[in-house]
Amino acid sequence: MRSTVWMGWILASQFVLAGAQAQSEGKGLTDAMRGPTPIGSESKPPLLYPTENKDVRRTRNYTMQPPTIPHKIDGYQLDKDYNRCMFCHARTRTEETQAIPVSITHYMDRNNNVLADVSPRRYFCTQCHVPQADAKPLVGNTFTDVETMLKKPAAPKGTAAKK
Numbered sequence: 001m002r003s004t005v006w007m008g009w010i011l012a013s014q015f016v017l018a019g020a021q022a023q024s025e026g027k028g029l030t031d032a033m034r035g036p037t038p039i040g041s042e043s044k045p046p047l048l049y050p051t052e053n054k055d056v057r058r059t060r061n062y063t064m065q066p067p068t069i070p071h072k073i074d075g076y077q078l079d080k081d082y083n084r085c086m087f088c089h090a091r092t093r094t095e096e097t098q099a100i101p102v103s104i105t106h107y108m109d110r111n112n113n114v115l116a117d118v119s120p121r122r123y124f125c126t127q128c129h130v131p132q133a134d135a136k137p138l139v140g141n142t143f144t145d146v147e148t149m150l151k152k153p154a155a156p157k158g159t160a161a162k163k
Contacts, residue, residue, distance in 0.1 A: 049133035057100075058132060062143050066128040067100075073131055078124060085125045086118065 037043040053072045060067070076084035088099035091107075106122040107115050 047135075049135040051131040051133055054132075059145050059148075060143075061137075061141055069125075069129050069131045071131070073126075078126060083118075083123060083125070090118075 034043045051072050051074070052070065055070050057070055058068055073085075078084060086102070087093065088097040089102050091101045093099070094101040102118065102122075104114070106118050109115060109119050110121065
């Protein structure tokens with residue numbers, strides 16, 4: 001019985017010492033998303049770049065990336081009662097507005113049944129789509145979209161393409 005109590009005290013003291021050591025080492029740690037700003041300090045907010053209003057579609061930066069919005073959406077009503085985006089991008093209005101129609105996937109429910117109207121899970125466009133801004137990428141990107149890959153000349157037969 002005494003040895004069990006004694007072992008309990010030793011084990012508890014080890015946890016206390018380990019916690020104290022972790023606290024002393026943690027003072028210099030920073031969060032990767034915050035940069036060099038220590039966790040306990042306020043970080044400087046990133047610049048908000050002006051929204052482009054060029055109506056030019058950008059190529060995607062990665063597979064399955066939702067298209068970015070090539071125009072300003074300031075003041076657009078986008079709530080449970082009304083979706084201003086659908087005024088132009090609804091499949092029934094694109095001939096008149098010349099806007100790109102919403103993908104058929106936005107008309108499917110979670111079981112892939114096609115609906116008559118936009119699925120509630122795809123109704124709020126800005127969940128996935130964001131306005132374009134002329135900002136430098138925060139990280140490097142070597143993604144090549146399929147269209148660009150198809151335009152490259154094929155390597156001669158019997159040779160491997162070099163990266």
